Amino acid sequence: MGELPHGLSGVAGEYFVCAELSARGFHATLTLKNAEGIDVLATKPNSGKAITIQVKTIQGSNRHWVMNEKHENSFSPNFYYVFVRLKEIGQRPDFHIVPSSIVASHTATRHKEWLSGSKKDGSPRKDTSMRGFSDKDNIYLEKWDFID
Helix, strand or coil: CCCCCHHHHHHHHHHHHHHHHHHCCCEEEECCCCCCCCCEEEECCCCCCEEEEEEEEEECCCCEEEEEHHHHCCCCCCEEEEEEEECCCCCCCEEEEEEHHHHHHHHHHHHHHHHHCECCCCCECCCCCEEEEECCCCCCECCHHHCC
């Protein structure tokens, strides 16, 4: 599979998340970009619980998703991130399911660690709004039980 343009890979990830949730008994729908920071709304019939999901999608072999400083303060008990790693056509993607409070904490902590370091030339790093989330050890791989 050739690499998809960023916009298409993001949409593909959102649809894959909705399909996976549907297979797990949820009613899931895309927000069609009308709700800032929320890509998917889902509920389990007769549960009385609704959840919101932000989907982040990458392609390739790494497990590092680009984030922004706003993700450090965006969390609530029924808000989750699903980090999707697309594979070849016909292969099921990897899904990393993480509660938003963990993402917020991880993102803030990792950025502070990065900022306290220095550039290759020894000069201090300058602050930026860019952040990242990594799951290199697959701690959150297929952790759908966080949502169930």
